[in-house]
Structure formats: structure tokens, C-alpha cells
Amino acid sequence: MPNASASGAKLEVRGLHLWRGERHLLRNVSFAVEPGELLQVAGPNGVGKTSLLRCAAGLLPVESGEIFWRHQPIAAQRDTYHSELAYLAHVNALKVDLTARENLLFGVGIRRSVTSEEIDQALARVEIPHCRDLPVRSLSAGQKRRVAIARILLTRPALWILDEPITNLDVGGIALFERCMATHLEEGGMILTAAHQSLLAGRSGVRTLELH
């Protein structure tokens, strides 16, 4: 279970600026995500949502501004921070030649020991148990996304950073993923996401950050 309820588990970004070439992409962005909260980053295409998420994950070096995890700068505790974080990018980071089960075995296995039963349960939870032994190449785009979501569920980190998580998901898939996110928030987890549709709208602890 996520150990996010531990004291001081929170992501905080202060005064973040980012330039891409000549463009001043992110101008003084500040926010905090507390346990049980979902922060949705919104804004038009090209406004810097993905860059913001990559900065927050520690994948892009920030030019000015600070990012704190549990009140410590993330640069000073990179491995600890990363072990408590799951990042879902536009790409699913799946090997198309491996089966769904093998992908989860290796993808989760590098972070924590995982058993076959846990993998079966996670695939059942994302409602694709029949895809277990199929090569990912033969899955549909939505099914691949579900395998990537199963990886996050299995990794069980405190903080989820999700870039357009519901891309390619059907109506049932979106509802399913919202249930997974709600469960994660109830357990004291944190979610930072960029999405065009609003997720978990109306739920308490769900906020939106508009980028201009």
C-alpha cells in the first residue's frame, strides 16, 4: 500500500521557470500536492504541460525554481524520490515483443519483487486478464495503455505523475481508471496529471492548475 500517509509526504514546486530554446515556456509556476489530492494541469497544446510534468518527475533539469519532496529538494534525494514515484508518459514503455505478463514482470521487477499472482490480479483489475500471454504487439492501443496502468498499480508508489493517462482508453476504461485514481487518493496517494478532459470532477481534493 502507498506509504504516502507518512508525515510530510508532499510534492511542492516553487517558482519554476523553464526555457525551451528562445521560448520562456513556464513562467513562475508554483503549486503543492498534499496526500489525497489530485492536481490537474490544464492548458492548450504546447503550453508546457508535459515539460512541467517532466520537471516534476526530475526528468528535466530546472533552470530556476525549486522542487521539494517531503520538504527536501528532489535533486538531493533523487533515488528515494524516484522510488516513491510512478511516471506515465505519452509512450507506454512496453516491449511489443514481450507478453503483457513479461512486460509487468520486468517493468515492475526492477523496482520491487513481484509474483505471478499479483500480476494476474493487476491485469484482472484493469479488466484485461485474457491478454496476459499475448505479445503486446497484438494488443490494441487502449489495451496497451491498460497494461501501463497495471504497471503503476503494481509498483504502488505514493506519487503518480500521469501525462494524458486516458489517451486511447474507451468509456469503460476511463471509468475504470478514475476508480483506480480514487482508490489511490483514498489511500493517501498523490496524483499530478495533465489531461484534456477533467478527471474525477467534483471530488474533494481535486484541483486544476491552468497554464497560460
Added chain:
Amino acid sequence: MQPGVGSLMGLVLARDLRLAFRHWDQVIQPLVFFVIVTTLFPLAISPSLDELRGIAPGIVWVAAMLASLLALESLFRPDVDDGTMEQWTLSGQPLSLMLLAKTLAHWLLAGLPLVIMAPLVGYALGMPESAWPVLVGSLALGTGCLSVLGGIGAALTVSVRRGSVLLALLVLPLEMPILIFGARAVDLAMHGESATGPLNLLAAMLLLFISLGPVAMAAAMRISVES
């Protein structure tokens, strides 16, 4: 519970080998290249074994070097393209060890087959049987060096589009000492002299590369992924 260093590297190795076995055609390319290039020389120069014997160590070594370079392009690129490498840098696990395990898998698939095939190629070029152990030993050490050194170059150039030429320009000059000592060892053995000196040097280089190379690879990979 996080996996230990051994099981982490074992997982990466097992994954890469399993992926490779589903793509046999790509795996055997360096080996086929090695065999074809070495067969070209008798056709171009002369089929007389006396003439070939003198240049055989050079031919085998240059061909092995180019074959290893050929395989480097696919060392990290697929994982970077599909986002797997991003997940690895975000795993909180030592990236250097994971890349070392990947390089080991790469050597098992692209380096070891050359080492095994080398006596046959040497025989075809008129190399005396007595030089085979040194040929195999020098290639085993040397291809290991080439894999690690090439891995650093591959990690640096992986974010460059069509970076394969850049990779060759970057890596080949650095690989020259390995070529010099490797070919020299085989040459000495063919003349019935002791090849211990160059072999020891190759072994020392391999140890140096294995101990420092992964750190450089991980640093280069972080730069490539964080852009």
C-alpha cells in the same frame, strides 16, 4: 521490497536475452557481417595462404571491431525510443548497473559468437592452430572492451537522430589501442612467441572499462534522456 543488485542485473539480462531470442535475424547480423568481411580479403588480395597468413590477425581484428560497431546502434536505441529507458532512470535503482547488465547481454549476443567463430575464420586465413588460443583469448577480452567503450558512445549519441555515423567517429579512435594490442597478441602467437604482455594489457583495460564504464554510460544516458 526493492530487488538486490544481483537480481536487478539478472532481470535486465534475462529480459534482453528473451527479447533477442524473439529476433534471431537481428542477433546474427554482426556474426554474418564478420564472416563475410573476412571472406572478402582472400577474394580481393590473393587466395594464397602464405600471403594471407601475414595479414590474418589484422583482418580478423578489424572485422571484429566493425562487427561490434554495427551492433552498437541497437544497444540502447529501442529502449530509449519506447520509453523504457525513461522508466529505468526513474526507477530509483542504480542506472549504471542496469546498463552494465545490458552491455553484458549485448556482448553475449554480439561479441561471444565472434569469439567462438574466430578459430574457423583464422583457419580459413591460414592461421596456424597454435595461435588459436591466443586469438580466442584476445578477442574475448577485446570484444568485451569494445562493448563497454561502445556502450558509452551509444549512450551519448542515442538522442541524436541518425547518430550511427557520429557514433563510429566517436568510438573508433578510442578503440584503436584495443585493436593494436589485440592484433599484436595474435601476431606474436603466430610467430611462436609469448603473447602474455598484450593479453595482460587487454585484461587490464577490460577491468578498467568495466569498473568505470558503467558510471560514464549512466551519466551519458541521463543527459540523453533528460532533454
